[in-house]
Amino acid sequence: MTDKTILTVDDLALSYGSNPILKGVSMQLRRGEVVSLLGPSGSGKTTLLRAVAGLEQPHEGRVKIAGRTIYDGAAGIDVPAEKRDLGLVFQSYALWPHKTVFDNVAYPLKLRKVGTAEIAERVQAALKNLGLAHLAERYPHQLSGGQQQRVSIARALVYNPPVILLDEPLSNLDAKMREEARAWLRNLIVEMQLSALVVTHDQSEAMAMSDRILLLNGGVIEQQGTPQEMYSQPKTLFVADFMGSNNILKGRVAEIRGGEACVEVGEGLRLWGQRRNDAAVGQEVSVVVRVEQVRLAEGPAEHRVSIDLATSMFLGDRFEYVFHAGSALLRAWGSRQEASGRRWLEFPPDAVWVF
């Protein structure tokens, strides 16, 4: 297990002046694994990536790559960025505008004193791998956004770094291209058996691309796990809220029965759900239900409530229904247009989480 670990971050802390950005983050990346750093803006995910790259200055903790310590606050080790041998794909791609595509990709090899013939061969191979062979003589401004991104990936991969770091790799592409690029990138990483650390703020991107997700919040790791774990077993309200589309209702615990609790969320609206913390009867809680878990039902039954449908919206692949639940709005998805009026809604108790 440990010999498969290629990147270890241990208790890393970093601040700008008196403002702490990372408050002791620990993580591991195994060989051939893709890990996403996910979180809202200001959570420290980009800072963590840049600290690993050697572009930010931590003041505490340790970073090890392939068994080699590259940062150790206590021992005073701080290997400069150019000696860390990492590949980084910048959010802006950071292609050098005065060099051709070929020269951009060749530069890292030139710095490593690789012979001219070998450089040509390896650069051509890298460009071909990424479908860029015909663009070698172009300048960056003559390429589309997607092509620029590929060049910047080729540049980061050409010297076979043990770990590749990607900073919001898809955020500069437009929405439609992003989904295609996501699949392409995941496929590339798997095919080339890369170990990758990816920063993203988009939860669906993180789930699609990675083997494991680290969700950061305010400079600490809130939860980590596989995409399925993160999505279906959130440990905190923050994680539940961040992953997926949710209905969140405020209420008061009315009754507790083993691992389940009944919450009163408004006039006569009572929901049974999984207890996710130890809130006692009478306490204020939040109820989280994924939008896709709420179902329109035909008539009364257990775990069904009668509620007012305000409107339905057509989203292309489905309809979204908006209900009035007291002062709050509830959302659910379905496949048909529905007229407004009184409706029955089903809340499966194992999909309702009480925090």
Place this chain on the structure above:
Amino acid sequence: MVAALALSVFFPLGLVFYQSVLSGPFFMPAARLSLEAFAFIFDDPDFWSATKNTLVIAVGMSVIAIPLGAILAFIMVRTDLPGRRWLETPILIPIFVSPVVLGFGYVVSLGPVGFFSVWFEQIFGSVPWNIYSMTSIVLIAGLTHVPHVYLYSSSALRNLGSDVEEAARLSGASPFRVARDVSIPMVSPALLYVGVLVFFLGFEIFGLPLILGDPEGHLVLTTYLYKLTNKLGTPSYHLMAAVATCIIAVTFPLVLLQRVLLKSAQRFVAVKGKSARQRRLALGGWKWVALALIGLWLLLTIVVPVAGVALRSVVSSWGAGINLLEVLTLDHFRAVFEEDTMIRSILNSVLIGTLGGAVAVVGYLLIGLATHRKPDGLSRFVDYVVLTPRAIPGLMAGLAVFWVFLFVPFLAPLRSTLFSVWFAYAVVWLAYGMRLIQSALMQVGPELEEAGRLVGASRARVSRDITVPLIRNGLLGSWLLIFMIFEREYSTGVYLLSPGTEVIGAQIVSLWASGAVDVVAALSLINMLLVGCGLALALRFGVKLHD
């Protein structure tokens, strides 16, 4: 509005061309169309030696100023040099000091009996330099133009996103390789632009060669033109116009070239990423070398001449064996304040800087608003009109304006008023002022103006209620910068000098010719103090000295 602008620019220029193909001054009835003025100057060996000297100076100062300015910019912008913040302003000072004052400062500091020469001789026995040689002129011209190079290369370096540098670091490049392979190549368009600019300024240079080149007879084109004034006994306007035409034939293409280069430089910068915090290059032990380099340059370019002027203005005479304390005096200032023309020149200078500067800024603003975000043919035309005066050295622009006021009957009464001087100044600095205004205007988000239009305001209303209030600070800054530039100006007023239109700069040039060193020293100091006041105010209000 545009017609008035075009007339103000092209009429004087046209008059110069017209005059250059006449056989005598245009007001003489005997003058007829001919090329004899050109034949005369092309026959004059002085013209060719002046041309050669001009080229030597232009090339020499580019060779000195560009590497020094680029290195200075790299040190200031990309390294962790201690005290950078304090050095920024002193570095830019030479731009705001009148070259004629600087030249005078070098004469009284490093000339044959200059303060530093005499001290140096007392210690080492002899002085190894000759301030009047071509080498010295080139060296001084080069050193005093370092700030121009610094301005452009530092802003280009600042605009460079640090992601491209970080990408190079990650690829395995050391900080010095990053500078060599990425940072410097990426600002090379800016360096090319500034190279052309400095070369062009070499053609315009007047104050330094006037003062330093005279004793040994080194003429450049501008001083040759100045000397022509009375060459033939009668006013030799046609000859001067011919020289002016020759100079413009070189400078105008250079100005157009600069424009093209500036555009391509901006295109280059446009390919930049999100620039994050820049981590500065740690200099370590090299910081002492860098500080020594900057200190030496500041000493030579600012401290030596400025101290010379200040000292010379408070001693009655100076030479070997004179004790400084025995010759201290305030007589020169007393002399200045006892003479009406001197008092008038000071008052006029202040007036033209404050009120004249304000009126000029309003004028530039009106032109700027008329073409603001209107990408039509008229705006492009105005762009070129505004650029044209840039190609005409101040000395000739002043001359051309003087001719206009001579030529046009209804303007004649204004010739010996301060208006003629103000008009010349405003036209000469049109391009500079417009750049200030346009960069302020560009700060206003287009959507703010569009919102104004959509809620029902006319273009003029939007300008008055939205655009102008939003650029208030930019206008104040422009006014202060124009104030300093107008105080510094000396060559434009030379031909317009008459009782009632005296300004300090032109007064110094004319007094220098008569050898009144004492008064020149006092006036120079007063001139520097006025510019200093402007600079202090500008810094107080946080005006950026460059864009």
